[in-house]
Amino acid sequence: MDHARIVFGLVALAAALALPYYAGPFWTGLATQMLIFGLLALSVDLLLGHAGLFSLTHASFFAVSAYTVAILQVRYGVSTALAAPAGICAGTLLALVFGLAVRTRGVYFILITIAFGFVVWGVAHRWSSFTGGDNGVTNVPFPALGGLAVTSHTQYYYLVLAAVVACGLGYRVLIRSPFGLGLRGIKASESRMRSLGFRTGLHLYAAFVLSGALASFAGVLYVYYNKFVNPVAASFPISVEAALMAIIGGTGTIIGPFIGSGIVLGLRNWVSSFFELHLAVMGAVFIAAVLWAPDGLVGLAGRLRARMERAKEAGRP
C-alpha cells in the first residue's frame, strides 16, 4: 500500500468518525445505511468482481438473516448475543443450498439466482403466519450485549462503522490470499484453472457461501438499524441494487461498493424528495451505468487519470 492510499484511508476514517458531530442525525442515518448496503454490495462483488459470477439472489441471505434476528428477538425475546449469530447462520445455511447454482455459469447462473431470490421473497410474502406477511416483523430493539447496550442511532452508527471496517480488513486478506487469487484465476480462465489442478466448482461454491455469509451479516446490521423487516428486504430490486452499487462504484475493489452505495442511496433520497417516479430514475441510472460507466467510477477515475498522464507525457518536450 502506498502512502497516498494510507493517508486517504486515514482521512476518510477520521471524517467518518467525526460525521455525527458535524452532519446531524439525518446524514448519520444515511451514512449508516450506506455502510450496511455497501457491505451487501461488497458481498455481491466477491462473486462478481473476483470470481466473475453475477448473483441476483443476495437479498435472500440478507433478508433471511434479518428475519431470523427479528423473529428471535421480538417474538422469543432471545438476546442479541444469540440472535445475531443465529441470523448469520441462517443466511449462510441458505447460501449452502443456493450455492448449487454454481453448477451453472453465465446466463443460466443469472436466471437461476433470480428464481431463487423470488422463492425467498414468495415465502416471506405468503407465509404470513410466521413472517408477518407484508407487514413483516416490527419493533426490533437496538442490539445489547450483556450490560453494553446501544441506545441511540449515533451509537449504532459507530457500531456499524466498526463492523464494516473489520469486514473490509478481513475481506482484504481474503482477496489477497491464495484462495482469492484462485477466484481471479477462475474469472480469467476456468478451463486453465482446471488443468492446473483446481477444483473450480468447489472453489466457486466456497466463495458463494462466504459471500452469502457476508450478505447475512449485512442483514443483521440492517435489521437493528431499520427496526423492522418485511418482504421488501428479500425483493429482487434489493439484489439488483446491490449489484448496481458494486458496478457503479467499481467491481473488484473494496471501496467501490461503498462509493456506489453512497451514490445510489443519496440519489434515491434526493430524487424522492421532489419526484414521484423514483424507481424510474433508478432504472435510468441502471441504463446509464451500463452504457457509460461499465467499469464504475473507480474504473472511470482510473481511465481519466491514465488519460491525464498521457496528456502530461505528450505535453513534455
Added chain:
Amino acid sequence: MSAAALEVSALAKVFGGLAAVNGVELTVPAGERRVLIGPNGAGKTTLFHCITGTLAPSSGTIALFGRDVTRLPEHRRTALGMGRTFQITNVFPELTMAENLALAILGTDRRKWVMHRSLAAFAAVRRQALEGLERVGLAGRADEPVKRVSYGERRQLELALALNTSPKVLFLDEPCAGLSPAERQRISRMIAGLPRDITLLMIEHDMDVALGLADRVTVLHQGRVILEGTPDEVRANSEVRDVYFGHA
C-alpha cells in the same frame, strides 16, 4: 516391467454423429518423448482433451502409470501428474506473470484453500514462481501484467504453467503455434532441455521440430492411428507422405 506412463485403448470421441477420435490405441513408456503428427482435423487436439480430461470420451479407457483415470475429473488427473499446454494460448491475462505461476504452483497444493493469509506471506511460492519464469526465459518480467506482454512471451508462459504443476507426463499442444522461426527454435530448445524423467507427448505441425525432438512418432489420420515408429521410419513411409505431406 512397470506400467507405461500412458496407456490409451479403444478411445473414441463422437461429436453429433461424427467421430473425431475413432478407436485410438496409444502406449507411451515412461520417459519417452512422443510426437503426434497428422493433418488438420486428424483429431489430435480432441485426443489430448480426452486424455487430460477437458472432454469426456465417448468410449475407451485411459490409464496413467497403470491407474485407470478415464472417469476422473481433470483436476484429479493433474494431481496425479498430467500437465498440459493449450494450442490456443490459455493464460490469465488480468494477472501478473508471477501470479500466473503462483496459480500453477498452488493448483496441486493444499495451500490453494488458504483464505486467512495473504499470498505475499508465502515466500516459497514467490521464489518458486520466479524460478519457474527464469526457466522459460522470462526472468525479470514477474510483476508485469500478462495482458501487456508479447504473444511470444505468452507462449513461454503457457509452457511455464504446465511445467509448474509438477507433471510426470507433459502434454504440449503445438507449443510453437504462431511463433516466428527464431522463437520456435528457442521454445524447441527449451523443450529439448527438459529433464528426461518427464514423459512427453507433443502435437507438432513443423516436421523438422517434431522429428528432431521425438523418440517415436505417432501419425493420426481421420481419428485413427495409421502409423507408429521412429522418426526415420515415419519419414520413409509412403502412406504418411500421402496423407500428411500431400496436404501440406
Added chain:
Amino acid sequence: MTSAVLQAINGVSLAALLFLLASGFTLSFGLMRVVNMAHGAYYLFGGYIGLTLAEKTGSFAVAIVGGGAAVVVIGFLIDRFLIRRTGENHLAQVLLTVGVAFVIGDVALALWGGDNLKVQAPAFLRGAVVLPGEIYYPMYRFVLIFFGVFVGALLWLLYHRTQLGAVVRAGVDDREQVNATGINVDRLFVMVSGLASFLAGMAGVVGGAFLTLYPGAEWEILVYALVVVIVGGLGSLEGAMIGALIVGLLDAYGRWLLPEFSYFVLFGPIALLMLFRPRGLFGREH
C-alpha cells in the same frame, strides 16, 4: 377428485399463458443471445394498453392486437437504441433491461395507478363451461388452453416448416451459418424480436383478463417465465412448451396443497434439474 382435476385444468391454462411469454424470451435468446429482463414489463405494459383499448372500443380482439402492437413498437426502440449497444455481454444486458423494466413499471404505475385492474373479456367467454363429470370451469380459462395450443402450433410450424424458421434454427445452432447464407441478419433479428415483443404484449392482455394487472405483476410473471426457460432449456421452443406445462401444473397443485410454500414447490424441481441437467431438459451449450 374433482378438485384434483380442476387443478390440472388450472395448471394447463396457466401453462398456455406462460408459454406465450416464455416462447418469445427463449427465441430471442436462442437467435440473438439477448437476455431481456424487460419481458415481464412488456407483458404488463401490453396488458394495460389492451385494457384501455378494450374499454374504449369494447373489442377484445382489438385489445389483443393493440396490446401486442404497442409492445412491438416499444420493444423495437429498446432493442435498437439500448440493448444492441451491450453486444453479447449478458451481465450488461440483464442490468440494462432490469433498468428498462423499472422505468416501464413506474411509468405504468403513474398512468394506470396501483389498483388491480382486469381486462374485460368478451361476453361469449364469460361464465362457465360444464365439463364431463359436472365440473364447472370458467369458460375464459378453458378457451385459453386452446388459444395456447393454437399459438404453439403456429410457432412450431413457423419454426420447423418455413424458410424463416429454418434460418432461425440454423442461427440458434451456429450464428456464423446465418451470416454465410447471405440473409439480411439485421432484418431477421428485428422480425424475431418483434415477434417476441408481440407475444409478450398479447400475453399481457390475455393474462390481464384473469390474473389482473397491478404493479409488481411484471416480476411475478417474469419469474414464472424464467423458470419455464430454465427447466426447458434456453433457446428451445419445445423446451418452452414442456417447461410451461411442468411449471403450470406444479404451480396449480402447489397453490392448492401448500398455499404458503407454492414458490418452494416450483423451486424443488429446478434444484434437482440443476444437479443432473444444469442446462435444462432441452438446453445446449452456449
